Amino acid sequence: KNEVEQSPQNLTAQEGEFITINCSYSVGISALHWLQQHPGGGIVSLFMLSSGKKKHGRLIATINIQEKHSSLHITASHPRDSAVYICAPLLGDSNYQLIWGAGTKLIIKP
Amino acid sequence: ETGVTQSPTHLIKTRGQQVTLRCSSQSGHNTVSWYQQALGQGPQFIFQYYREEENGRGNFPPRFSGLQFPNYSSELNVNALELDDSALYLCASSVPGRHTEAFFGQGTRLTVV
Numbered sequence: 001k002n003e004v005e006q007s008p009q010n011l012t013a014q015e016g017e018f019i020t021i022n023c024s025y026s027v028g029i030s031a032l033h034w035l036q037q038h039p040g041g042g043i044v045s046l047f048m049l050s051s052g053k054k055k056h057g058r059l060i061a062t063i064n065i066q067e068k069h070s071s072l073h074i075t076a077s078h079p080r081d082s083a084v085y086i087c088a089p090l091l092g093d094s095n096y097q098l099i100w101g102a103g104t105k106l107i108i109k110p
Numbered sequence: 111e112t113g114v115t116q117s118p119t120h121l122i123k124t125r126g127q128q129v130t131l132r133c134s135s136q137s138g139h140n141t142v143s144w145y146q147q148a149l150g151q152g153p154q155f156i157f158q159y160y161r162e163e164e165n166g167r168g169n170f171p172p173r174f175s176g177l178q179f180p181n182y183s184s185e186l187n188v189n190a191l192e193l194d195d196s197a198l199y200l201c202a203s204s205v206p207g208r209h210t211e212a213f214f215g216q217g218t219r220l221t222v223v
C-alpha cells in the first residue's frame with residue numbers, strides 16, 4: 001500500500017466548476033505540501049499546512065492530522081488551473097524528506 | 111518565479127558516462143533537497159544537504175552524490191549512468207526549520223541513451 005494516496009488520479013471538468021482533490025496518508029507527518037506541476041516539469045509549492053485551513057485566491061487547502069487526510073479545493077476553476085496537483089507530506093522525523101503522492105491530473109475545459 | 115534555478119534544462123548522456131546537474135538556490139536557503147522523477151511517476155527523494163553536509167538520503171546508490179557550496183548553489187553528480195537514470199531531476203531549497211516553504215527549480219530532464 002502506498003504511503004500517500006490521492007484521488008482522483010485524473011479529473012476533467014468545465015470552466016467554473018468547484019474542484020476537490022483528496023489526499024490520505026498512512027505515516028506520521030509534521031506538515032503537508034500541496035504542489036502544482038505544469039507540463040515541462042516546473043513545480044510550485046501552493047501550500048504548506050500542518051493544521052486547519054489555508055486560503056490563497058481561489059485555492060483552499062484543509063488538513064485533518066488526526067484523520068490523516070487533506071483536501072485541495074479550487075473555486076471557479078479556469079483552464080489555466082490545468083496541471084498535475086501533488087500532495088507531499090513531510091515526514092515527521094526528518095528535516096525535510098517529502099513523500100509524494102502520485103498526483104492528480106486536472107484538465108479544465110473552457 | 112521561485113528564485114531557484116537549475117541547469118541545464120535538458121541533457122542527453124550515454125550509458126556509463128558521468129553527469130553533473132546544478133541548482134542555484136535563493137540567498138539564505140541553506141537546505142537543498144534533490145528528487146528524481148521518472149516519467150509518469152511521483153518524485154523520489156535522493157538526498158538533502160544542509161550547511162554543505164549530507165543531511166539525509168533516500169534509497170539511491172552511492173553513484174548518486176552531491177555537493178553544496180557556501181554561495182547557496184549545489185550539484186548532483188551521477189556516475190556510471192544507467193538507462194533507468196533517465197528522469198526529471200528537481201532541486202528544492204528552503205531555510206532551516208520544519209514548517210517553512212520549499213521552493214522548487216524547473217528541473218533538469220536527463221536522457222540516458
